[in-house]
Amino acid sequence: MSPLTRRVLKDTYQLSKRYVFISLIAGFFSSVYPLVSIYISRRIIDLLGRNTPYETLIRFILIGLLLVFVSQIISGLFNYVHQFEQSEMYQRLELSRNLKSIAMEFRYAEDPAVKEMRQKLTIIGFGGPGSFEMIAYSIKSMVGYTVSILGAAWLILPAFSYHTGTIYDSPVFLLLFLVLLALSAYLPHRYNLKQNAKMNKLLSTVESSNTVFNYLANLVFDPESGKEIRLYRQQERVNRWFEKNTDPQGSTARMLRELVYGWGKVGLLSFGSNQGVILFLYLLVGFKGIAGGLPLGHIVAATAALNVLIAVLSELITDLSIIRSDSSGVQLHYEYMDLPNQTQHGSIPVEKRLDNDYHLSTENLTFHYPGTQRNILHDITIDFQVGRSYAIVGENGSGKTTFIKLLTRLYDPVDGAVKLNRISADKYDTNQYYSLFNVVFQDFDLFSFKLGETIATNRDFDEERIVNALRDVGFMERFNSLPKGLETSLNKEFDAQGITLSGGEQQKIALARAIYNDGPIYILDEPTSALDPISEFEIYQKFQQITRGKTSLIISHRLSSCRFSDEILVFDQGRIVQRGSHEELVHIPGKYADLWNAQARHYQEEDIDLTKLGLDNTIV
Numbered sequence: 001m002s003p004l005t006r007r008v009l010k011d012t013y014q015l016s017k018r019y020v021f022i023s024l025i026a027g028f029f030s031s032v033y034p035l036v037s038i039y040i041s042r043r044i045i046d047l048l049g050r051n052t053p054y055e056t057l058i059r060f061i062l063i064g065l066l067l068v069f070v071s072q073i074i075s076g077l078f079n080y081v082h083q084f085e086q087s088e089m090y091q092r093l094e095l096s097r098n099l100k101s102i103a104m105e106f107r108y109a110e111d112p113a114v115k116e117m118r119q120k121l122t123i124i125g126f127g128g129p130g131s132f133e134m135i136a137y138s139i140k141s142m143v144g145y146t147v148s149i150l151g152a153a154w155l156i157l158p159a160f161s162y163h164t165g166t167i168y169d170s171p172v173f174l175l176l177f178l179v180l181l182a183l184s185a186y187l188p189h190r191y192n193l194k195q196n197a198k199m200n201k202l203l204s205t206v207e208s209s210n211t212v213f214n215y216l217a218n219l220v221f222d223p224e225s226g227k228e229i230r231l232y233r234q235q236e237r238v239n240r241w242f243e244k245n246t247d248p249q250g251s252t253a254r255m256l257r258e259l260v261y262g263w264g265k266v267g268l269l270s271f272g273s274n275q276g277v278i279l280f281l282y283l284l285v286g287f288k289g290i291a292g293g294l295p296l297g298h299i300v301a302a303t304a305a306l307n308v309l310i311a312v313l314s315e316l317i318t319d320l321s322i323i324r325s326d327s328s329g330v331q332l333h334y335e336y337m338d339l340p341n342q343t344q345h346g347s348i349p350v351e352k353r354l355d356n357d358y359h360l361s362t363e364n365l366t367f368h369y370p371g372t373q374r375n376i377l378h379d380i381t382i383d384f385q386v387g388r389s390y391a392i393v394g395e396n397g398s399g400k401t402t403f404i405k406l407l408t409r410l411y412d413p414v415d416g417a418v419k420l421n422r423i424s425a426d427k428y429d430t431n432q433y434y435s436l437f438n439v440v441f442q443d444f445d446l447f448s449f450k451l452g453e454t455i456a457t458n459r460d461f462d463e464e465r466i467v468n469a470l471r472d473v474g475f476m477e478r479f480n481s482l483p484k485g486l487e488t489s490l491n492k493e494f495d496a497q498g499i500t501l502s503g504g505e506q507q508k509i510a511l512a513r514a515i516y517n518d519g520p521i522y523i524l525d526e527p528t529s530a531l532d533p534i535s536e537f538e539i540y541q542k543f544q545q546i547t548r549g550k551t552s553l554i555i556s557h558r559l560s561s562c563r564f565s566d567e568i569l570v571f572d573q574g575r576i577v578q579r580g581s582h583e584e585l586v587h588i589p590g591k592y593a594d595l596w597n598a599q600a601r602h603y604q605e606e607d608i609d610l611t612k613l614g615l616d617n618t619i620v
């Protein structure tokens with residue numbers, strides 16, 4: 001048994017002990033009852049030949065029938081239960097893969113190659129040669145095969161060992177029989193291996209079509225893309241794309257045809273060789289019966305058992321070739337499951353401090369995304385003073401979001417370090433480290449759960465604190481109009497009465513979630529981009545109170561909001577090129593003044609009086 005197969009068996013046992021036990025029992029009984037019935041027939045026929053008393057015969061027949069009946073019932077029952085257990089085990093397996101998807105380091109979660117691996121695993125799933133599912137399924141059949149082979153051998157062997165005093169007792173016949181049997185099993189097996197290689201090729205071709213298919217299926221079901229598809233009149237294009245990608249040049253159909261022909265050939269080959277073995281045994285037991293009195297019951301039992309043996313051998317060989325021919329499925333499974341988890345790094349607990357003295361800093365932070373060469377951040381060294389608020393500004397693509405992904409440890413630096421209280425961030429327990437941050441990402445995601453749960457990120461929540469957070473972000477008016485209050489579902493996936501929030505309202509909920517989290521560090525990436533100016537102004541004012549005594553970093557494109565921050569950090573091409581207050585920066589030529597002037601001109605054109613926003617109307 002290969003180490004990988006052993007690992008599958010161990011993991012299957014861990015996923016569901018019950019499944020393994022039921023498989024063993026179901027495998028045993030479904031194979032044992034055909035043998036029992038052959039054995040009973042043999043005994044009855046032999047007893048008949050020996051003028052056995054009528055009562056003994058009847059008793060034997062009744063006991064025999066009862067045995068067959070009971071083992072058949074047990075087998076049927078366990079096979080039935082096995083199906084349930086199997087589907088439950090598969091569900092657990094899929095769940096474990098899904099849990100892995102959210103446990104793995106974020107850089108893998110974002111990697112398209114890893115996403116493809118995940119899709120491939122489900123596609124290969126049950127039926128894919130060498131998949132985890134197939135090996136787990138084979139527990140039952142392997143037990144069954146063992147029982148059948150041993151039982152059939154026990155029923156066939158007397159045909160060879162029975163002493164008739166003729167030439168047919170010679171062990172040469174047994175040897176010849178075994179050779180023929182081995183050949184009849186081996187030849188189709190070899191051919192099967194080739195077939196499975198073809199099958200895997202077909203699956204990998206289908207897989208790219210499936211990626212497109214899944215993408216398109218999501219596209220057509222997603223109401224968001226539904227808007228674009230209609231307004232940009234994309235229906236035809238989606239249709240053509242779909243047709244083109246599902247079976248490029250009909251190659252999958254051709255491959256499938258070849259596979260079917262191949263299976264036909266395997267069938268013919270095994271049928272031919274099996275008939276050879278059967279003919280051999282029939283002739284032998286026939287001659288032994290005529291010449292040396294081999295009992296009729298033995299003849300019937302041996303020939304019937306041979307049919308069982310041949311059928312089982314061919315199934316066994318097929319299964320073995322499926323399991324072993326190409327273990328790409330199970331290899332892929334473990335490649336995926338063995339990707340490093342985010343929490344596998346540090347172990348130092350984050351100190352609980354009431355004074356919020358969590359000091360965040362970076363040293364020579366340098367970073368490029370995995371699989372790329374271009375540095376996105378260069379050598380950034382900065383100390384964030386506890387309790388101070390920072391505005392991060394810069395053109396699109398200057399590395400602001402990437403910087404916060406590194407501060408929050410979604411990615412590890414290529415060089416340099418992020419530090420918390422002067423200790424490298426990756427030394428800390430990941431979950432405890434995460435809990436320090438109240439984050440609103442630019443592309444934040446709200447799950448379709450109930451409002452209360454969504455904000456608290458937990459089923460148990462403090463209602464009063466949630467309502468306070470909702471008040472802070474200016475959501476109260478809307479909240480009061482919700483009949484189910486915090487029990488209102490977001491979106492309609494799980495609840496037809498769920499509410500659909502506008503972009504601005506969603507942003508308010510994401511902000512409320514950050515406030516409720518109440519960690520010592522706020523990181524907000526364009527948190528108010530979808531809000532109207534009045535809501536934005538109010539929220540920024542509120543945030544000054546909320547973040548008092550805490551460190552806060554706010555990325556913002558609206559430079560007018562920078563006045564709420566103690567210090568502005570200007571990013572340009574992955575570097576912090578300027579830092580200071582608005583007053584300090586706006587009067588000196590540089591990136592900040594450029595950004596400011598561009599925006600101030602816009603404000604002037606719009607006739608917005610900046611002095612009302614607490615700024616002067618300076619243009620350098």
Ligand code: ADP
Nearest residue numbers: 110369372376395396397398399400401402403
């Ligand atoms: P900003 O927030 O300042 O607009 P980002 O940090 O989002 O800038 O992006 C900086 C650069 O990093 C961009 O050129 C972007 O294309 C690149 N980038 C962002 N995310 C990824 C990613 N997952 N893989 C590769 N490159 C990325």
